[in-house]
Amino acid sequence: MNAIEKILTMLGTPEGRTDPYPLYAALHEIGPVIEVGPDDVIVVGYDAINSVLRDPGFRVSDQSVFEKDFPSWRANPVFVQAADWLLNLNAPRHARVRSLIARAFTARRVAGLEPAIAKMADELLDAMADRGADGSAVEFMHDFAYLLPVTVICELIGIPGADREGFRPIARDLAGVFELRDLETLPTINAAAVELLAYFTGLAARRRADPRDDLLSDLLAVSDSDDGRLADAELLHNLTLLLVAGFETTTNLLGNGLQIILQDPPAGQAVRDGSVPASAFVEEVLRFDSPVQLTSRVGYDTNLAGVAIGPGTGLTTLLAAGNRDPRRFTDPARFDPMRADGGPLSFGGGAHFCIGAALARLEGAVAFPRLLSRFPNISAAGQPKRRDTLLLRGFDELPVTVV
């Protein structure tokens, strides 16, 4: 086995997934773009990743790839929906759907959520305080990190409070599509896709009849306007995308950030006393331990850092490795929210740059200072449990004491 094979094998093991960063460092020593098979490269250099994401010649896996790799995709509701997801659309369709969604998903709408996010965070912190008042352990992932983002997305879309409880497990099941390693989980994921679509179809009918001040009503207004029309299926399918794309990712931002604080209490103190702005802390969490570790593209005839790429080449862009590129970041393994050379790749780049980046950043910037002021003594209580996944990096359990 050569060095590259060894590193890739390690990345596939639970230990490698627990701490992939030494393996990423070893990849950086090999080069920014590494051939790992006849039609497969992994891209680890910051600049190389950036140029792949910003170059429209590199395409995302769209319907044509589904067709080739998984001819029975149409029999699976999740893939029927995913075929309309922004993440899986290429130009020119991507630009049309994205601009229509962006018209409703505005900076104003996101900024307007700040008071609601603060209120939801405080309610969750109240419940944590009650549960942990006698010094017993509270589970941060379950009691906070998992609940805040999904509630915020429900608020954004306009899902009534009474319907939200049932949503969380379904959204989590659907998010399984990002880590599809075998077909065993597919029936659960399909069931979640069917249920969510039925729910959104009903809610859309209600909002069409009686619009409110929410994203869904705005999207319906866009889809009903004459210019550039968003088809109903495109709209509804991308609602399910918002739910899954914005949920576990932000959950992991919160969990990964808290774990850094638990291991390095002065980092938490600096956010608590304001000497480190919460937004700078969030940015460095994103760089240091990215909730989304990688994404992928399909190649075209070109050359990337000296490596020949062809139309059939699959590229895995390791965003989290780019975030630790020693050619880009001074002392990349050091957590330093005040670093002058920030700029993580965690939200991607180019046409597919995360549409929810401002919302995720806002949630982090609202949540961390509140959590830290409320629980100045927050400490680890036992071993955290990492999720055994590579694409979405985070914890299943992060037990803490809060008094």
Ligand code: HEM
């Ligand atoms: C810390 C939290 C988050 C992280 C790390 C993250 C990461 C990413 C990344 C890396 C991409 C680009 C994928 C690619 O180029 O292949 C992306 C796209 C996307 N994200 Fe996020 N995301 C987060 C939160 C959110 C939130 C809160 C939402 C919505 C409420 C959201 C919705 C989306 C959507 C719809 C896309 C597809 C955009 C397109 O293809 O045009 N994300 N995200």
